[in-house]
Every structure is written in structure tokens, then in C-alpha cells.
Amino acid sequence: MATVAGCTPHGRSSRTQRPHLSKMERVIVSMQDPDQGVKMRSQRLLITAIPHAVAGETRGHPGGAGRRGLRPLCLSRAGRDVVEWLVQKFCISEEEALHLGTLLAQHGYIYPLRESRDLTLHPDETPYRFQPGAPNILEQGPERGSYNSSRVQMSSDFYKCEIERFRKALGRNRVKSSVCLEAYLKFSSQHGPHDPILSGCLPSNPWITDDVTYWAMNAPKVAAPTKLRVERWSFSFRELLDDPVGRGHFMDFLQKEFSAENLSFWEACEELRFGGQAQVPALVDAVYQQFLAPGAARWVNIDSRTMEWTLEGMRQPHRYVLDAAQLHIYMLMKKDSYPRFLKSDIYKGLLEEAVIPLETKRWAFPFLRKPLHSSPSPVLQSTPEEPAVTSIPAGGNGEQ
Known part of the structure; x- marks a missing residue:
């Protein structure tokens, strides 16, 4: 039975590895067994670089570093050997073994050495190698914790905890998006005239006109505020x-x-x-x-x-x-x-x-002071009473 982590005090489930990935890793561990695993062979390829290549030709063992004890190997095995091992290990057909091997390749557990973009398992002499694993602590994400934390089975207590967590989530108060949008529109329309960038500052912008009257009128202590x-x-x-x-x-x-x-x-x-x-x-x-x-x-x-x-x-x-x-x-x-x-x-x-300052100097950006209006369409400007203009052929004498 698949196991999951127990509920936290805040009603959330601690993050654990997905069950199907754990099953795949157990298959890869069995493949690396020195006695009953897939046979390894040295492989020399005339290529410049292999992604995630690891130096050395030492056979790995389940107690090595990496994900669940997976140790990256440079020794390769043919796709035919992997298929035969899967058929004998799980007593399945060759078609099912090919499907399972392709899933292992697509999830990154085995890697083709020749065609790196072809993440499928071929039942021939195509060489494959094990992929380097990632430490479990990195898989935990922001919610760091020990991988060997207490785990409980998916029993009635687990489902009761999940039901209670979802019930609390449904009962949590939430603000509708329409209410939020109305609040943002109200805030923008209210603060728009007070934004010096959008509406300008009177009597003039001291940064471009060298007139400090704006700062003097808006000092912390003034007799008459604007x-x-x-x-x-x-x-x-x-x-x-x-x-x-x-x-x-x-x-x-x-x-x-x-x-x-x-x-x-x-x-x-x-x-x-x-x-x-x-x-x-x-x-x-x-x-x-x-x-x-x-x-x-x-x-x-x-x-x-x-x-x-x-x-x-x-x-x-x-x-x-x-x-x-x-x-x-x-x-x-x-x-x-x-x-x-x-x-x-x-x-x-x-x-x-309150003081309403008047503009003393010409505004550097007049388009901020005056609202923009679109030009009228030429179609609307023309009237039906206007006579149609007849064109005169080039080089003609003006007679029809």
C-alpha cells in the first residue's frame, strides 16, 4: 500500500516523493545489483561531450550517493539487455518491458548515449547508462525536512485529516475579484490627480524648471497648505x-x-x-x-x-x-x-x-497637462454635398 506523510499541525500535508517515482527507483536499484542486475560493459564513443557524464568506470552499488543510493555509472548496457532483464524480473511480455523501459528513460533514470533526444528504449545494441541522482533534501523544496520522517498509511485517520483540511479551506473567507478590481479602480481614480508623474506638479516641476516653489509650498510646515x-x-x-x-x-x-x-x-x-x-x-x-x-x-x-x-x-x-x-x-x-x-x-x-497654485512656467510635457483626443475620421469630415473630383489624364488637354 502506498504511504504518504501525515498531516502537519497547520492542516497541510508534508511533501513526500510520489509513489510511482519510488517504484521506478526500486527497479533501478535492482538493475544495479552486482549479481542479479543488468550486465555492464565498457563503451567508447567518438563524441565531444555527453550531458551529465561522470568520469570513472566503477560499477555502482545500492549504497552509493545520489537518489535512494543510486550511483551514476559510466559503464553502459544495451537496450536489449535491459528488456531481457525486465522480462525475466517481472515475468512480463517484451512489449510491456519496452513500455516500462521507455518510462524509465523518459523520467531520466536511464540515458541513451548515442541519440540523446530519443528518450525511448530500443531492444537492440543501443547503449544506455544510469542517470546521476539528486539528493533527497533538494526534492523537499521550501518545506525542508528529513526524508526519513514519520510516515503513516492511507488509513481512516489520514482521510479524516484530509476532510477536515478541505472543510477549513472551503470555509475560509475570500474576497471576490470584482470587489478587488473595484477597490483598485477607486484607489487609482482617487490618487491619480495627486501623482506628479501622471498629472504634473504645480506651479512647475522643480527638477526641470529650476523653480523650487513646489517644494516650498509642500514643505512639512507651511502656513497655508495646497x-x-x-x-x-x-x-x-x-x-x-x-x-x-x-x-x-x-x-x-x-x-x-x-x-x-x-x-x-x-x-x-x-x-x-x-x-x-x-x-x-x-x-x-x-x-x-x-x-x-x-x-x-x-x-x-x-x-x-x-x-x-x-x-x-x-x-x-x-x-x-x-x-x-x-x-x-x-x-x-x-x-x-x-x-x-x-x-x-x-x-x-x-x-x-486651501491654495490652488497656478502654472507659472511652460510644462515640459504638455501631453500630461491636456487630455488626448483622437482626430476625427476623414470619412466623417466629408459631406454628401461635396462634388466628386474628376481626375485629368496626364498629358491631356483638359477636355473630356
Whole structure:
């Protein structure tokens, strides 16, 4: 009975060799037996090179290197000898032996020395040799493991494991391709006007016009942001926090709602994460005393389980000890404060007062500024009222 590897803890089957290849290799091992195998003979060929040729004329044995102990040989045997050996070994007809030998040649276990492209077994004096084997560890692929790992028979337990694995695969949530395509189209149409390569940059491209006004208007700290910059804040909450100007206006909004401590706590956690290693213990204690300790001046509301994880990690403070609390406050602002900020008068006023830069210099690539329109067809331009043009024969006097 064929055997396969048992199921892994993740519901996957470990990779093993296919059963038919194992059977073929057992046949090749039997062929190389010194006493009962196929007779070997030395073969001299007047050729320049043989693919996968191996020097030496030592007869191999099953304990050699290679796949399942197969050792490459330079001694050859005729196709007729292989056919006769298969007939006697398995008590089959010559036609069946030819078919089996051809399969061994097509799978690369025996190799013709004269016609390398003819992967068939001929019942004549055509010489063949054994192919070099490959180490089993390479056959395992990315899932490396011992070839002699525990193997179980295809019993009821194996099929129960397979059924459970397929049931989990069928119940896994998957996103439809139509939904993914709609999301990509929305993302492309939303970010298209903000791409300097596709839509250009106003007032001019500083890399080709030597005008740095574009960089000055989009600096990290500016008094009046551009309209494109303000619009990007509505793409995602991360876009708003990554922009110092947008985060400053969001802080003004939270102060009016008496929840500015949430953003301050998030900024303190960012400083702890990307700050110097020597200041980590002091920063952890300062953040805890200011935002998390009982009776803190700017206390933030986190759940009890997150607080337990934070207090346990503070026994040996490190720069990521407040990640759970920071994520809790981040999601709170994203789901509650951020949508109200986009609907507030502050954000609407920023959109109305945002700067719309005008093009100051001629664009180097005008085809990016103006949409392309196809030229009208000459057939559509002609009208039925136009008289047909009669051609005058060359050399004529103009008379019909």
C-alpha cells in the first residue's frame, strides 16, 4: 500500500516523493545489483561531450550517493539487455518491458548515449547508462525536512485529516475579484490627480524648471497648505497623521472636543518607538505617569486587559512596551474622532481656504497637462454635398 506523510499541525500535508517515482527507483536499484542486475560493459564513443557524464568506470552499488543510493555509472548496457532483464524480473511480455523501459528513460533514470533526444528504449545494441541522482533534501523544496520522517498509511485517520483540511479551506473567507478590481479602480481614480508623474506638479516641476516653489509650498510646515494636500487627509487616517500640518489641525479639533490627550499619547508612543535607546526607561515612566497612571493629568481610557499587558511589560521596559495601548487609542481616534473631523467646519474651512497654485512656467510635457483626443475620421469630415473630383489624364488637354 502506498504511504504518504501525515498531516502537519497547520492542516497541510508534508511533501513526500510520489509513489510511482519510488517504484521506478526500486527497479533501478535492482538493475544495479552486482549479481542479479543488468550486465555492464565498457563503451567508447567518438563524441565531444555527453550531458551529465561522470568520469570513472566503477560499477555502482545500492549504497552509493545520489537518489535512494543510486550511483551514476559510466559503464553502459544495451537496450536489449535491459528488456531481457525486465522480462525475466517481472515475468512480463517484451512489449510491456519496452513500455516500462521507455518510462524509465523518459523520467531520466536511464540515458541513451548515442541519440540523446530519443528518450525511448530500443531492444537492440543501443547503449544506455544510469542517470546521476539528486539528493533527497533538494526534492523537499521550501518545506525542508528529513526524508526519513514519520510516515503513516492511507488509513481512516489520514482521510479524516484530509476532510477536515478541505472543510477549513472551503470555509475560509475570500474576497471576490470584482470587489478587488473595484477597490483598485477607486484607489487609482482617487490618487491619480495627486501623482506628479501622471498629472504634473504645480506651479512647475522643480527638477526641470529650476523653480523650487513646489517644494516650498509642500514643505512639512507651511502656513497655508495646497488643496491637493488637504484632500489627501480624507483618503485615510494614516495620511492625516503622517502630515505634520494635518496632524496639527486635527489636534486643534480634538482640543475643542476635550480629547486632545489621545493624540498626545499617540505622539509620545511614537517618540518612544523611534527615540534613542538610552532614554527608553525614562520615556516609558514619563508616558505612564502622564497618561496611564491612576489620577494622571492627561489620563487616556484603555481597557483593563490592555492595561494588564502594559503593566506586565513595564517590568522590563523596552521601546515597544506601549504598542498595545497605542493601537487601542489609534483605533479609537480612527473610528470616532477622524470621521467627525472630516465633517467638521474646521476641515471644510481648510478646503475652502486651501491654495490652488497656478502654472507659472511652460510644462515640459504638455501631453500630461491636456487630455488626448483622437482626430476625427476623414470619412466623417466629408459631406454628401461635396462634388466628386474628376481626375485629368496626364498629358491631356483638359477636355473630356
